Amino acid sequence: MTMSQQPPSRRDARPPASRFSAMFRRTTPAAWLGFAIVVLYGLIALFAPLIAPYGEAQVVSSVPFAPWSQSFLFGTDQLGRDVFSRMIYAARNTIAISLAATVLTFAVGTTLGIVSAVAGGIVDMVISRIVDAVMALPQLIVILVLLSVVGSSVVSLIVIIGIADATNVFRLSRSVAMNVAVMDFVEDARVRGESLTWIVFHEVLPNILSTLVAEFGMRFCFVVLTISALSFLGLGIQPPTADWGSMVRENATLISYGDVTPLLPAAAIAVLAIGVNFVVDWFLHYASGLRDDQ
Amino acid sequence: MRLILKTILERMALAVLTLFIVSVLIFSSVALLPGDFAKAVLGQSATPETVAAFQKQVGLDRPASERYLVWLGGAVKGDFGNSFSSRPGAERSVVSIIKPRLWNTLILAGLTAAVAIPLAISLGIAAALWRNSWFDRSVNAGTLTTISVPEFFVAYVLILLLAVKFPVFRPLSTVRPQMGFAETLENLALPVITLTLVITAHMMRMTRAAIIGVLGSPYVEMARLKGAPPLRLVLRHALPNALAPIANVVAFNLAYLIVGTVIIEAVFVYPGIGQALVDAVRTRDVPVVQACALLFAVTYILLNLIADLVAIATNPRLLHPR
Numbered sequence: 001m002t003m004s005q006q007p008p009s010r011r012d013a014r015p016p017a018s019r020f021s022a023m024f025r026r027t028t029p030a031a032w033l034g035f036a037i038v039v040l041y042g043l044i045a046l047f048a049p050l051i052a053p054y055g056e057a058q059v060v061s062s063v064p065f066a067p068w069s070q071s072f073l074f075g076t077d078q079l080g081r082d083v084f085s086r087m088i089y090a091a092r093n094t095i096a097i098s099l100a101a102t103v104l105t106f107a108v109g110t111t112l113g114i115v116s117a118v119a120g121g122i123v124d125m126v127i128s129r130i131v132d133a134v135m136a137l138p139q140l141i142v143i144l145v146l147l148s149v150v151g152s153s154v155v156s157l158i159v160i161i162g163i164a165d166a167t168n169v170f171r172l173s174r175s176v177a178m179n180v181a182v183m184d185f186v187e188d189a190r191v192r193g194e195s196l197t198w199i200v201f202h203e204v205l206p207n208i209l210s211t212l213v214a215e216f217g218m219r220f221c222f223v224v225l226t227i228s229a230l231s232f233l234g235l236g237i238q239p240p241t242a243d244w245g246s247m248v249r250e251n252a253t254l255i256s257y258g259d260v261t262p263l264l265p266a267a268a269i270a271v272l273a274i275g276v277n278f279v280v281d282w283f284l285h286y287a288s289g290l291r292d293d294q
Numbered sequence: 295m296r297l298i299l300k301t302i303l304e305r306m307a308l309a310v311l312t313l314f315i316v317s318v319l320i321f322s323s324v325a326l327l328p329g330d331f332a333k334a335v336l337g338q339s340a341t342p343e344t345v346a347a348f349q350k351q352v353g354l355d356r357p358a359s360e361r362y363l364v365w366l367g368g369a370v371k372g373d374f375g376n377s378f379s380s381r382p383g384a385e386r387s388v389v390s391i392i393k394p395r396l397w398n399t400l401i402l403a404g405l406t407a408a409v410a411i412p413l414a415i416s417l418g419i420a421a422a423l424w425r426n427s428w429f430d431r432s433v434n435a436g437t438l439t440t441i442s443v444p445e446f447f448v449a450y451v452l453i454l455l456l457a458v459k460f461p462v463f464r465p466l467s468t469v470r471p472q473m474g475f476a477e478t479l480e481n482l483a484l485p486v487i488t489l490t491l492v493i494t495a496h497m498m499r500m501t502r503a504a505i506i507g508v509l510g511s512p513y514v515e516m517a518r519l520k521g522a523p524p525l526r527l528v529l530r531h532a533l534p535n536a537l538a539p540i541a542n543v544v545a546f547n548l549a550y551l552i553v554g555t556v557i558i559e560a561v562f563v564y565p566g567i568g569q570a571l572v573d574a575v576r577t578r579d580v581p582v583v584q585a586c587a588l589l590f591a592v593t594y595i596l597l598n599l600i601a602d603l604v605a606i607a608t609n610p611r612l613l614h615p616r
Contacts, residue, residue: 132312133312133315133316133319134319136312136313136315136316136591136594137319137320137587137590137591137594138549138550138590138591138594140553140556141553141571141586141587141590141591144571144575144583144587145323145583145584145587146323148574148575148579148580149578149580151578225444229444229445229446229557232444232557232560233556233557233572234572234576235575235576245444245446248446248450252450252561255450255453255454255458256453256457256458257458258454258459260454262450263450263451263454266443266444266446266447266450267447269443269447270442270444273442273443274439274442277442
């Protein structure tokens, strides 16, 4: 923690070229693979309508559960919709909803966490006790209870997961911000008479950013897995919207005939999670490596 | 000894307090119901009269604090009231829905714990003993993959391999009261293997990390210089001091196991409490959801309490205070 005491601008003092070479030296094959996976998923999500041969909810065949063929790459599902097209649209839906939920998680969790650490006293105590109580329940149970009350829709999914998951981010950002909040430059800002908002966003946040970025990746994975699990249970993203979790559920009967089609969407989730994990690992090494160089 | 007793009592009081707050949280999620809730349960065609009758039946016309006390009083006695699915003349109590399923889930979770905990701890110890060997590396890589994969993926891969391609086990798990132990085992094999794979990974990695952490401390270095063999070094010197973090991670994973059963029960169509919870959420049967959530919370808090107590009871510093 002693290193973060230096002003953050110090990191940019080195010439850009050597910074990039340092970055590439530390890029392992696993990290490249992770990057490739993340970029690929991102492109598929962005350009889903251009890539998919058929529409998301378009019934293209009168044969339900048609086998793999030239016209239907992964066959058709229980309503005769093209599985390949739906997987591509699912990438878009799952990633967009997960990203929105993760962003909300961090907006709520980080703000409350840093405010808690900087303000201290009664504010810190009240927020911390509430978070402790929520975390005394398993997360999936919290989400299920809230879903049973407000019902499942895209907005309620994002808000509920965003709030339920914010507790983890709160704990992390609070504990990291605690270390920064006692430093001289924060005290200096306090004496200068800066507002709480200024201290939170201009003094503390930049210094804990690298930890938060790594955590963002991990949380994103977790949210993708949660949403897929909910959709798999039939409580998440509702049909006819395509989603990897619900696709597994819809095609599950094929498993008993030895068909691997239901495994494809599940594998799509797994590959994304592993890819993001690789990138996060690389980032953690890279961030800590930079600190060693200074 | 007094120090230990005091710490233990403190932890237990804290657990009771947490449980109280959690019960308030679970209950208030319903007290804050949006207005159209009765419509959502009764359907769009509900007349104002039926809505009013439903609210009276559920008790929404009384103040929230009173309802909470009635609910908590009933819950302590094991009475969670009636499910929303009960109609006049055909009452269905929450307990009658949950009770048989709770037993099924306990069997599933108990069997998994009995397999997974010894397996994870011995794998962790072995990996710590032979660090950076091929064994360590392959176990590490294997566990890393099972961590980042959704539970239902593991479950379906196992069904495909062990029930369809090579029909060793049954793809669906049913339990009947008159089933013998051997038959129960055969029926539950696949869900137990799946859950074991899912929770062993984390436990094993934490066990390895905890032991390696202790192996770096000076007193272990001392024992090594004295010439203690590696196995004795790990089991006799390192393990007792690593027990607290291991107990914690075991409790955490058992708690996770409870959540994992929700999904695994759905895959194997197993009539457990997780299925009851999912069905209740789908039909928005709030009393059942509350009862299940409270049960999960109690188990979760109890497990954490036990882990704390184990950590206290095995802490050499607390056992032999200076």
